[in-house]
Structures are given as structure tokens and as C-alpha cells.
Amino acid sequence: MTHAGRMAVTGFALRTPLGDDPAAVLRKLLAGERAAAPNAHFDASTYACRLAATIPGAPRPTKHRKFVKRMGLFGMEVGAEALARSGAPATGARLGLFCGYGGLRAHWDDLMPVLERQAGDERATGAWAQGFSLLHPFWMLFHLSNNAHALLSIDVGGKGDGTTTAGSNAGAQALSAAIVALAMERVDAALVFAYDSLVEPETILSLGMSGAATQANTPAAIVAPYDERAAGIVPGEAAAALVLERPEDAGKRAISFVSAAATADGAVDFPSPRAIASLAANLSAGDTIVDGAALASPARDAAERAALADVLGPSATLLALTASTGQLGGATAVVQAILLAEALRTGALPPIAGLDRPAEGPLRPLLRAEETRARSALALSAGMPGLAGALRVEVP
Amino acid sequence: MGARRAVITGVGAVSAFGVGYEALANGLAAGRSAVGPIRSFDARTFPTRVAGEVPIEKTDALFLEKHRGVLLHVGEAGTWEESGLLRDRKVCFGLVAAAEAWRHARCGTAERKAALSVGLGLEQAFLEDLAEQIDGDEIRVGAGNLSGGEGVRFRSRVDITAEKIRAVVGISGRVAVHASACAAGGMAVAHAASLIERGAVDVVLCGAADSMVNPLGIGGMSRLGAPSPRAEASACRPFDRRRDGLVVGEGAAMFVVEEESRARARGAEPLAVIAGFATTQDAYRATAPRPDGSRALAAMERAVRRANLTPADIGYVNAHGTGTPLNDPAEAKAIRALFGDVPTSSIKGAVGHLMAAAGAIELAACLLAFTRDLLPGTAHFEEPDPECPIHVIGPRPLAKRVDHVLSNSFGFGGQNVSVVLGRPG
Numbered sequence: 001m002t003h004a005g006r007m008a009v010t011g012f013a014l015r016t017p018l019g020d021d022p023a024a025v026l027r028k029l030l031a032g033e034r035a036a037a038p039n040a041h042f043d044a045s046t047y048a049c050r051l052a053a054t055i056p057g058a059p060r061p062t063k064h065r066k067f068v069k070r071m072g073l074f075g076m077e078v079g080a081e082a083l084a085r086s087g088a089p090a091t092g093a094r095l096g097l098f099c100g101y102g103g104l105r106a107h108w109d110d111l112m113p114v115l116e117r118q119a120g121d122e123r124a125t126g127a128w129a130q131g132f133s134l135l136h137p138f139w140m141l142f143h144l145s146n147n148a149h150a151l152l153s154i155d156v157g158g159k160g161d162g163t164t165t166a167g168s169n170a171g172a173q174a175l176s177a178a179i180v181a182l183a184m185e186r187v188d189a190a191l192v193f194a195y196d197s198l199v200e201p202e203t204i205l206s207l208g209m210s211g212a213a214t215q216a217n218t219p220a221a222i223v224a225p226y227d228e229r230a231a232g233i234v235p236g237e238a239a240a241a242l243v244l245e246r247p248e249d250a251g252k253r254a255i256s257f258v259s260a261a262a263t264a265d266g267a268v269d270f271p272s273p274r275a276i277a278s279l280a281a282n283l284s285a286g287d288t289i290v291d292g293a294a295l296a297s298p299a300r301d302a303a304e305r306a307a308l309a310d311v312l313g314p315s316a317t318l319l320a321l322t323a324s325t326g327q328l329g330g331a332t333a334v335v336q337a338i339l340l341a342e343a344l345r346t347g348a349l350p351p352i353a354g355l356d357r358p359a360e361g362p363l364r365p366l367l368r369a370e371e372t373r374a375r376s377a378l379a380l381s382a383g384m385p386g387l388a389g390a391l392r393v394e395v396p
Numbered sequence: 397m398g399a400r401r402a403v404i405t406g407v408g409a410v411s412a413f414g415v416g417y418e419a420l421a422n423g424l425a426a427g428r429s430a431v432g433p434i435r436s437f438d439a440r441t442f443p444t445r446v447a448g449e450v451p452i453e454k455t456d457a458l459f460l461e462k463h464r465g466v467l468l469h470v471g472e473a474g475t476w477e478e479s480g481l482l483r484d485r486k487v488c489f490g491l492v493a494a495a496e497a498w499r500h501a502r503c504g505t506a507e508r509k510a511a512l513s514v515g516l517g518l519e520q521a522f523l524e525d526l527a528e529q530i531d532g533d534e535i536r537v538g539a540g541n542l543s544g545g546e547g548v549r550f551r552s553r554v555d556i557t558a559e560k561i562r563a564v565v566g567i568s569g570r571v572a573v574h575a576s577a578c579a580a581g582g583m584a585v586a587h588a589a590s591l592i593e594r595g596a597v598d599v600v601l602c603g604a605a606d607s608m609v610n611p612l613g614i615g616g617m618s619r620l621g622a623p624s625p626r627a628e629a630s631a632c633r634p635f636d637r638r639r640d641g642l643v644v645g646e647g648a649a650m651f652v653v654e655e656e657s658r659a660r661a662r663g664a665e666p667l668a669v670i671a672g673f674a675t676t677q678d679a680y681r682a683t684a685p686r687p688d689g690s691r692a693l694a695a696m697e698r699a700v701r702r703a704n705l706t707p708a709d710i711g712y713v714n715a716h717g718t719g720t721p722l723n724d725p726a727e728a729k730a731i732r733a734l735f736g737d738v739p740t741s742s743i744k745g746a747v748g749h750l751m752a753a754a755g756a757i758e759l760a761a762c763l764l765a766f767t768r769d770l771l772p773g774t775a776h777f778e779e780p781d782p783e784c785p786i787h788v789i790g791p792r793p794l795a796k797r798v799d800h801v802l803s804n805s806f807g808f809g810g811q812n813v814s815v816v817l818g819r820p821g
Contacts, residue, residue, distance in 0.1 A: 067682055093694060097677060101575065114615075128441040132615030140616035141682070141808070145517075145575035150809015153677040159691055162677045162811055163583050166516070166575035167555045173572060180590065186674075264512075264571035266562050385559040387571070 005183045006259040006394070007190075008250035011086025011243035012338045013078040016325050017053035017236055022342040029324050029339065029350035030369040036219045036234040036326060041199050048208030048215050051222065052199040053236035053326025064151050067141045072148035074239035075099070075195035079152045083191050086243035087253050090189035096161040098178040099149040100170030102196025102330030152193070160187040168383020170194055170330035171240070175260035175337070175391060178244050190244045196329030197237035207235055210269070214296070224354035225294035225320045226301050226365045233296045236326020240334035256341035259283055260333065260391040267386030270295055277307030279390035280378050284311055287392065289349065289377035290363075291336055294320035294327075302361050304380075309362035312378075318363040319377075320352040333389040336379035340393040347371055402592035403666035403820060405659050406501025406652035408493035408603075409760045412448035412645060412747045415463050415492060417500070417760060420649075420747075424761055425768060427792040429746045429775040431629050431643050436485075437611055443618045445627040447609045448645030448748020455488035463492040472563075481556065486517060486753075489648035490557040490605030491564050498565050498601065501652035501664055510652075511569035511597045513588040514558050515580030515604030517752035557605050561650075569597060575752075578716075579675075579807030580604055581649070582755030582815050586673035588653045589815075598658050603650030604756035617644055622720065630776040632749070634717035634742035635724050635788045637781040642718045645748020649756035666820035667763050671800065672703025678810020684722050685810060689730030692812050696734050696802060699814040703800070707734050710816070711798025712771045714758050716806045717742020718749055727804065728784035739796065741789040745775030755805030759815060762801045766819045769797045 017035030018025045035053035044050045059065075059073035068076065079097075088095070117130040141147055146164040153162060161181045165173035171194035178190035198207065207213035214232040216222045223229045247254060261282055265275035276293055290312060293304055308316065321339055322328065328335055343349055351366045352358075358365040376394040409416065412430035413423035423430055431448050439445045452459060457473035460482065476482050503510070555573045562571065574583040581604030588602035608617065617623050624631035624641030632643035659666060676695040680686040700707055713731055717724060719742070731740055743761050750757050764770045771794040780788065799819045806812050 092679075093676065125438075125441060127438065127611060128443070128615070128618075132442065132611060132619070135615055135619045137619045137621070140620045140622075143616070144577050144808050145580075146577045146807055146809060146811060147682070149576070150677075150807070150811060151682055153679045153809065153811075154681065157679050159677050159679045159694070161675045162576075163574060163587075163675060164576045164580075164811070166573040167558075167571075170573075177587075180594070262570070262572075264558075264562075266559075266568055268559065385555065387555070 005179055006257050007179050007182050007244040008247045008254035009242050009256045009258055010088055010245050010250050010253045011082040012241065013081035014238065014240035014335055014338050015055050015074045015078060016238045016335060017055055018325055022338055025339060026342045026346060029321065030348055032351050032353045034219060034324050034353045036222055039199065042201060044204060047204055049204050049213035049235065051214060051216060051219060051234055053234050054199050055237055066138055067151060068147050069142055071195045071197045071237065071239060075148045075193050076152045078239045078241040079191055079193040080155055082241035082243050083156050088189035088243050088245055091157055093159045094188040095158040096178060096181050096187035096190040097149060097153050097158040098162060098174040098190055098192045099164040100174035100194035100330050101145060101164065101166055102168060102170055156191065158191060167387050168329050169262045169381060169387040169389035171333035172260050172262040172381065172389025172391065175258065175333060176262050179260060182244060182246050188249060191241065192244060192334060193241035194331040194334040195239035196331040198235035198327060198329050199237050204235055222354060224323045224352050225296040226318065226352060226358055227355050228298060228357050228359040230296040230298050230301055234326040236328050238325065238328040238331040238335050240331055240338055242334055242337055254396060257394040258337050258391055262389045265386045269384050270300060270382050271386040271388040273300065273303035273307040276304060276380050276382055276388045277311050279388055280308060280380060281311045283390055283392040284378060287312065287376050287378050289317045289319065289374050291319040291321050291340060291377065291379040293380045293382040294322045295382060298359060302359060305361045305363045314362035316363050317349065318365045319349060324353040329383060332381035333391055337391055337393055340377050340379055341395055344375060344377060344393065344395040347373065400593050400595060401656040402589035402653050402670040403656045403659050404651045404668045404670065405654050405664040405666055406497040407667060407760055407763060408496025408500060409649040409757060410450055410489040410493050411647040411757055412450060414451055416496060420760060421764055424743060424746060424764060424772045425770055425793055427773050429629060431631065431748055434609060436609060439614060442614055443625065444614050444623040446629060446631050446643060448643055449609050450489065450647055455482050455485045457482060460488055460491060485607035485646060486605040487557045487560055489607065491560055493603060493605065493648035493650040494561045494565055494601060497650040497652050503652055507599045508567055509569050510567040510599035510601050511591060512558055512562055512567060513572045513584045513600055513602040514561065515574040515584035515752050515756065516557055517606030517608065565601060567601060576811045577807035578751055578754050579805045579811045579813045580752040582803065582805035582813035583675065585651065585756065585759055586813055586815055589670040589673055592653060592655050598655045600653045601650060602653055603648065604753040605648035606750055606752040607646035608644050608751055609646045614644060632719040632745045633776040634719040634745055634774050635728065635781060635784045636777050637779040639719045639721065639724060642720055642744065643748040645750045647750050647757055648753050649760040668766050669818040669820055670815065671818040672699040672816035673814065674698030674702055675813045680810050682809050685726040685806060687726050689726040691810060692727055692804065692806060693730035693734055695812040695814040696730065699802060699816045703816040705800060709800050710735055710738055710802050712765055712801040713738050713740040714762050714801060714803040715740050715742045716804040717744055719744055725783040728786045731786050737787045739771055739789050739794055740786050741772050741774040743772050755813065758803050762803050762817050765798055765801050769795060771796055
């Protein structure tokens, strides 16, 4: 578990399946909207999981398209936007850049020509001429884990500390690393950005086969997390960015405050609810609202609620933003930081979209939007293998 | 630095010199180069036909059983092999190096809560997996046609190595996966030291593993034009006037890093102190380092300062030294500006560029300075380059006692990390 203090958020931006304006996204959340729809990226009609929550539209045209693919471009967009909005005076060596990215993918569209031309060449004597020579010269750069980070550092002139973390809790890892760098005064502002998409063929295949993803045929048939009939997540995708500064430096520019933690418990699939709850325990300061990991499995949901009840008490309010947005992989924590702060500022908590038969158990899964005067909330996320993230969001 | 110091108490390595840290140390101490023709696949038609390849043609359960050094559940390695996990060479190299480091440090149940900080390279896309999905012009999908077992992605996802290291070694602490390309290994070790210094944990298993010695890796690098066009064992010549590119390597290095007083209390013998570290970014170009080396210099300067040292205290610099036309002059300028005539070398001519694992294997090489009073040489360095005006150690190691060394790793797009190691007191 990593946790090092509380930092001010002075800028943010996001791209989610529900839109890219936090206020507009919150309105959709409050209305109980869900972004799930038939997979918009590819024909998934033969897959076990056929629904997905995808970001509408495409990244803006940019010269970086030759190095970075779609999700990385979204990540770069939100990073630049967040920094521009922050008013952070730090530049150059005092500006750090921390990236969380979910994972690389096998880009089938690039590889198909390589494979097709080699058909029948069992001895691979033409492996180069008929195949690999067809790879795009920048194929390797497309697949680099830190390509978006590197190019964004150039665009924004960030020359200070920086790292790229990976995995399904990468956003929480990146937040945690940025907070440490600020606390140790290695940088004066930290741009944290995270991006991930679970809406890729191989990921959808795996999630579908394992039963972790919904097999509903229509969006209306999806059962919400924490429902007694919950039957899997909706794969989603997002990119989001925050600018963090020390509270004393941010002053009145502070939009919200965040502390973060990440851990792993060694599980092969999702982390244990106890591991998730222990993160919450380390961050909690009398909080009564929690955005749950929302894995949409009756057994996991129940265990998570029981574990969280030990930390927050049995009557804490339970949200599930990802019931609306879809599960967002390594981007989850940063998206949560933005949307929860928006909800707290507005004084309205969104319901768990589609929840109509909450399973018995502790905590209070929110069925309808309700007003709140709370100024803080916890948020949890979980992914394979055994990776968990947590953050605490507070508004002034 | 605070009162808590991070020390290295165990090391494990897999490199072109073979399996085990001693193979690496002995190879470097002898001034040998292990770069040679690629054997693990037929690379005859590729522009790049040499690599710093681990002399193991196949990674499988047998390899793991032979080298892991810690107890797996009966049949577990076989299960992993059947599911295809072990075909990813970096997974196996990481497991073996981690087990060696754990054994070397004589860690036991008292260290089971150790954290893991690991740098990893690209996810591996297995061509055979992909080929199996193709049916004519279509990609076969769906449960009935899926031949990939767990699925392509989940067999090769970027953090699978971390997951299996935890399983093999049996540790339960937090996990951090670093993906800063060629800086990932150095970042992982720096992160481990940071955790120790801040008191977040007492023991960290850290390091990196990577392999791009496969058709996609070599093919992709060849298309990029980064490797030397010469298919010779001497293809990579860091800092040499005739240098013309890198050589792809593969392998892993892992370390047990502990809080010093704890390590000494349990009788562990520190191999080195992680005295300082720092990261910076070039913010210059995607495919070229900042020519003046100023941000690399900043990383080195900050790492030295963090160690409460002065540049004059550094007795050896282990350079990133890729052997490419652009990297070496920029790095040399930075080294010259900060350290003057300090002895410097790059081991990439001997073992190749281990990509994400480069920083880790090079820190392992740095341990020679304290364990054998030897500074590793620069294989195939013959003709000094006026553009690289530093004291480059030649192919043979330099016998010299030094108390502090610094190792550089620079990732794609200018992610820089410098780590300072000190002789244990």
C-alpha cells in the first residue's frame, strides 16, 4: 500500500463513454444513464460479451498519430487540457509527469498483413521479405508503453520527475507516485494522466470467457453491480488527467484534494475484498460515502460490502460510478477523482445505474440520486491480477 | 538521505552470459562479449541476425524447474507451460532471477511481506496465437473458435511476470509495475529505495525482465532502424567512433533491497548501498535524446546530491551507452560536464540492450565494483570518438577500488533515471 499525503487538484480533464465535460457527465450519472451499448469498435456478435462502453468520437488530429494510437492520444489530450486549465506556475524541471496505462494490446490490424503473407512458408525462409518488412517503421513505437508519456512531456515541457506505471490499478499507482514526488518537493506540480481500454478483442474474449463481463444482449438487460442478480461488468474505456500541487502552493486554485493508494494481494483474478477494504481503511477519515469497486459478481459484491462495513460502518452510502461508465481499467482512479469531486461540489450523489434489486447486506447502495452535504468520499477500484486502487477525494 | 538506508542484499541475473549472477559477473570480469547469432528462432532472413540472447533455446517448465531454486507446488510449472505462459521468455527470466536474488539474500518467512517493484517490457504478442485465430481472411472469435486458452492478452499482459514472481517467491506485499521503456529497470530499483527510505516497507524485491529476441521484437526493431546493420558479434560498439546502432539483448536482474539496520540485524551482508537516485525527462524529441545531454546531466546531478555526495565522489559511471549515433555523444557530454574524466563504460556491447531490463542488469554489473574491485569494460570499443570526450574503459575491465558508482538508464522519448550505489560500510 502506498499513501503519502493529500494534494490539491488544480486542473482536470477527461474522456469517458458518457462524455468529456464533468458537469454534463454528472448530470447523466444523476439521471442513472448507462453508457453500455453494442460494441462500437468491432463486430462482437459472436463474443460472449457483446456490449461495451466506448468513448464517442476520435482523438483530435495530431502529428503524434504516427507514434501513438487512439487511447494514448486521448491521454495526451486530457493531459494537456488539465495542465492548461490548472494555472499551475510550475514548468520545466519543476513539472513532473506521471502516467498510468492499463496495458498494451496486440494490434491485429498491423499484424494481419505480416501473418497473411507468410501463409504456407513453414520454414519461414521468407519471414522478413514476406512478412516483417511490411510492419510500419514505427510499429515498435506504437507499442511502447511510454510513448504517450514521452510525447506529452515534450508538448508540455515537463522535465521533472516522471514515471510510467502499468496494470489495472495504474492510475492509482501514478497518483500515488505523483503525491510522493510533491511531498518530497522534487516537483512543484505533477501532471497525472491515465488511459485504458478494455474494449479490445483479446480483452473482451478473456473477460467474456471468464464470466467477469456481462453476457447481456441489450443494455436494458444488464444487471447492475450490487444487485442480487449481478452478472458481470461492462467493459469500458477512458482517459483522464489531474494536475496536483501542494495545498499551500495551490491556495485558492485548489478545486479538490486527493490522496491515493495502490496495492496488490497476489490474487490471480480480482483482489480480495479485504485487500480493497484495507486500502480504504488507510485513507479513510470518517468518510461515509464510498464509490465501490463494483465488480458485479454477487459473491464479490457481498464480500466487498462486508469488508467495507468494517471500515466505514454498516450505513455508509455505496455508489458505483462504473455502473454508468463501464469498468475503466487503469484509468478508473483518475476518473473517479474527477467525477466524485464534481458530485461533492454539486451536492448530489448519483445512483447506481440500473440497480433495482440490491442484494441484502451492509452499506446503503444508492437507488436514487440524493443530495449530500458531505465534503469527502472514498473511491475504490480493482482489476486483475489482484490489483487494487483507492483514493480519497475532498472538496473545499 | 534520511536515516533509513536501502541496501542490496541479494542479486539474481539472467543474461547472454547464461543463467545466474555469477555467469554475468564472470563474463564481464573476463572482458568477454556474449553477443552472437540468434538461435531461438530462424533469423536468417532478417536484417538483424545477432543478439545478446540468453543461451536457452526454449523456456519451459523444465527450464523453470531446473533454475527456479524455490519450491513450486507440484506440477505448477507444467500447468503454466500448458497454458502458454512460459513461452514468454521474459516471464521465465524474471522468475529465475527473482528466485536467485531471494535465495542469495537468504530471505525466508520473515521477508514474506516484501513488496515487489518490477520493470517490464512490451507485452508479448505470440505469432502462433495470432495465426491460430486466422481463418482465411477472417479472425476467428468466440468461445467455439478460441484457441488461445486464457486468451491472447491475459497470457501475455504486461504484469504477468510480476504476478508469477509473487507466486514463485511467495511474497505478499504491494506491487509496482514500471513501464518506462528502457528506463523501467532503473525506475524499479529507485522506487524500491524510495519505499525503504520513506519507511513504507522494509524489504523490496525489485528489478526488471525483458525479451525482444523474437520475430516481432527483432522485426519491429529492424523496421525502426535502431539495431546495427552489421550481423557481427561486435555489432554494438558504445562510444566507438564507428558505432552504428544497438544490439537487442534479453534477460533479467532482480535484487533484494532492505532497510540497512534490519538487514544487518538478521545477518544479511549488504552488497551495496542505494545511496541516491533521480528521474528527469528530456521533453525534447520522440526518437532522439536532447543533444546537449542537459536533462541526463540533471538526473545524474540530482542523484549525486540526493546521496549527499559531490561529483568527485563518483568513481565510475555505468553509462546507458547504447552504441547508437545519437545517444552516446549526448550522454558523454553530460558525463564530461558533471564528472570530468571519470572512468565510464557500457556493457551493452557485451550483453546487448536489455530494453526494460537494461537498467537492472547494468546495476547488477555495477556490483562488480564492490565485490571484485573491477569496473566493467566496454566490449568492442576500439576507436575513441571526439564526439564522446570521456574516459571510456576499453574492452577489458579496469581493476580499481571505488566507493561510489552511478548508473544511467534513458527511456524512449527521454525518460531518464540515474542511480548511485555505494560500497557497503
